[in-house]
Amino acid sequence: MILTILTTAVDSIADQEVIDRIPSGYSNFVIPFVVGMVFILIYLLVGFIRILNHIPWEDKKKFLISLITPATILKNIKDIIFDCLLHVKIWKRKPLLGYMHSSIAFGWFMLIVLGHIEVALFVPKHFGSISEGALFYPIFYRFFVWVNPAHETLRSNLLFFLMDFFLLYVLSGIALAMFKRIKSIALGMKHTTKPSLPDRIALYCLWLIFPLRLLAESFTADLSGGSFLTVPMNFLFKNFFGNSLNFMPTWWAYSIVLGLFFVAMPFSRYMHIVTEVLLILFRNAGLKVRKPRKGLAEAEIYACSSCGLCLDACPMNIQKKNLKYSSVYFIRFLRRHNTKKINEIAQKCLMCGKCYALCPVSVDSPAIRQAQRATFNNCLPYDYGYLAKAADTGLANNYGDDGGKQPEVMYFAGCMSHLVPVIIESMKKIFKEAGIDYVFADEDGGICCGRPLLLAGRTEAAGEVMESNKKMIEDSGCKFLVLSCPICYKVFNEEYNLKGIKIIHHTQLIDRLIDTGRLEVTKSDGSFVYHDPCDLGRGSGIYEEPRHILSGIGELKKASKERDESICCGGSLGSLTLDYKDRGEITQGSIESLLAEKPREIATACPLCFKTFGDKAPVPVKDIAQIVCEHLAQKQEDKIYSEPGIPIAPEKESFAR
Amino acid sequence: MTDFGYSINTSSRMNLDDFDKESFDKLAEMEPDVRKCMACGSCTASCTAGKFHETSLRSAILALQNGQEGKAIDFLKGCMLCGKCTMVCPRGINTRHLILSILKVYGTK
């Protein structure tokens, strides 16, 4: 009888691939890890509630709805995998750096997932139950189990292999990270950030976690199994040390660095690992920064990984002294609530948006800067009592007496275009040539679009200006609003909410007119380089139309930095405190990039860039409208267009964005 | 009243003792460019707001130097920060920040 019980017991053990070596599933060495883990979990929960608390109700609603909208859920999952785990954005720009980030993030993630799978498969008792150690068991799985040499299976071997593989993968990333610290230039980063004390503690812990894990798992590999990495190391250690006395201390050390890492995490840059996920959810829900430090902004701030990629991105850093105004430091001071520094940095920035475009986490630091500016500029006095009159005089003069027949097209040149009359003259000619009937809203002086006020943080004042423009435009009954200035374009698009009115930049219009044959240009032997204005390119996503127009007229050359990497001309209205000299340096840097392939002319599509490059560039600077006018084909006959409007319907999304 | 076809101007006399050096120094510390202005008037000529309402950085700076702070603020209250004046200023003055600084020092009391 007893014999049969014994044999069945032995049989059932022999059946298992893995034997629960310590059935209690506990050992003292897990304490540091558990303490760290509990601390970080509580911290995250409190932080999350705090952030939610500061989000206005209507945003909260948006957020909750986004969490149950299938399309947003899919996008969230995709973004989390691509951005947080695989770091695709970094891969695209700097492959080696991308490998480093993704190997650590994705490798670590896989180790955790596989660890849980092993537990669920082989010792399910310890899976998912807190009282059985679910919090730490899967992490220290190798310590607690005994692999049954009598019953090796393919799946257990495969898991062993995968665990070793991903450990090696992470270790390769860690090795690169160490190497990068020592020689950041090798990975193609000119500048790198100086880490703070908690950063350093967390960093060294992070460096130690995986080598220690390797050691610990190697020491136990003869008991709990292993693969190509841990088994040979176990063999080596045995022959080297001759005993397994180092077994416990390494597991203790592994647990301690893990715990320490979790405790240091909230005070270090590594907070980004979790915050990034939250930021992705917020962003996909369509939330916007409203306050500079609370709510969404807080998520943005803690999502910054201090990677320093924005240092190389920022055009101000052509001068080393300006490094301190970069987003990474701005965010660091925000974390420390250093108001004096925050204000100083907030006012310096050109708001060119390049750091935002290139940031792997897409931390919208320009938006935070704008919100910060509002904290001290929104209260300044203003008096726009004249706006009503301005709106009248602007339009009334232009409608004339043509029997009340109002054109469908309104042209709004904007303040800056009035400083560059050649743009306005060219546009008039183009309208005439294409037979477009239009009303010129601000021919006789108009009011500002409001974006400069917004950028300066004078939100309320901007609101008045925009309201007045909006009324003027909507009252005119137009269907198309054509703009020559990217600054206007961006704000009309994003803030005005003009219903039933299609907003187009003149480059889009011209491109369309050429495509539909309403405008004919001749090809010349000239060569151009196109400068992407910040607010048109990065700000509004218009990169193709201008290039398309230019390549139809001459040879289009490349700038050394272009499209979303284009360098601000230096004239930006975004900066409040950058002085004339510093701006000059930026302009020079930008021109240098444009002249990389020795084009004969610089083309741009913004009156401000035009003015700023103006006499500083050694080659002629022209607006695209101007270039088009210079290359208009001789008309065969005077064509009469039956439709004096723009050759598309305003409802159609025909203008690619 | 009998209309004589002319009237008496309000006095434009100013008292230079009203000049508040302390505030002006504070302003100059915020935006040193204020001392660079040569009163050429380019900013005023190009001003977007000036078309509808008397807006003039040049006059505002002069008013400050003459101790007429309220007047200075009035010259700038209509400014929309459009930046045209920055582009035309021959002295390369950061006019927009100067305007903001004047409003900050003299406008919020």
Ligand code: SF4
């Ligand atoms: S703002 Fe973005 S690019 Fe700059 S350090 Fe932070 S994460 Fe990196």
Ligand code: SF4
């Ligand atoms: S918005 Fe442009 S100028 Fe401002 S910090 Fe970013 S890169 Fe630099």
Ligand code: SF4
């Ligand atoms: S920034 Fe102000 S003062 Fe200067 S031109 Fe524009 S509206 Fe006039």
Ligand code: SF4
């Ligand atoms: S343009 Fe410049 S120098 Fe001339 S008055 Fe205006 S601020 Fe002064």
